[in-house]
Amino acid sequence: MxxxxxxxxxxxxxxxxxxxxxxxxxxxxxxxxIDLFYTPTEIHEGKSGQFPQVGQRLRIGGLVVEGSVVRNKETLSVAFDLMDTGPKVTVTYDGILPDLFREGQGIVATGVLQEGFVIVADEVLAKHDEEYMPPELAEQLKGIKHVKPSEAGY
CATH class of the missing domain: 1.20.5 (Single alpha-helices involved in coiled-coils or other helix-helix interfaces)
Structure with missing residues (x-):
């Protein structure tokens, strides 16, 4: 060479x-x-055999449980439970919630996992309707059967 x-x-x-x-x-x-997306069931039971670690930053999505919203009268702090088809996870948030936030509504929260399945959120997004929900989950939670527009005759 x-x-x-x-x-x-x-x-x-x-x-x-x-x-x-x-x-x-x-x-x-x-x-x-990377913020991994979890549902409350996946936080309790693991996602593909892996459990989220305490202190891990993640996104969680689910429905706000009826009667679980607790607001602090002196601050903007609020705590509420989220669920999908299984166990519940508590989310705490300090700030102004979106206008569409209400009990029974689907939300996505970004935050850090704490001990006892508590998420300390720094962002809460309210879903505008159930169209964002996977059809299988909507059917299990609310009995909503998803029909494609082509099948409905629209």
Whole structure:
């Protein structure tokens, strides 16, 4: 191998190593910022055999349990229970809730998991209707049978 080819090969290997390390660092940084989505049942029973860890940042979605909303009269703090088809999870939030927030409504909250299946949320989003809910879950929770518009004759 000529010295010029050795030099080219060395440069290609150095550039490849730098590129691979840059991609590895970007993937590591992205992994730190991922918010995984869970339902209350998945928090209690695990998701694909893995349980969320205390202190993990996550998103949780479900229905606000009727009669579970407790508001602090002196602050904007509110606590409520969320459920899907199984156990409940308590969400605490300090801030102004969306206008569409109410008991029985579907919501998505982003926050940190604490001991005792409590989520300390820093964001609460109210779903505007049940169309955002998977059809199987809507049928189990509210008896709503999803019919495609093409089948309904619209």
């Amino acid at each position: 000529t010295p010029r080819r050795k030099q080219r090969l060395t440069m290609v290997l150095i550039i490849g190593a730098l590129l691979a390390s840059a991609i590895g660092l970007m993937l590591y940084a992205l992994n730190e910022n």
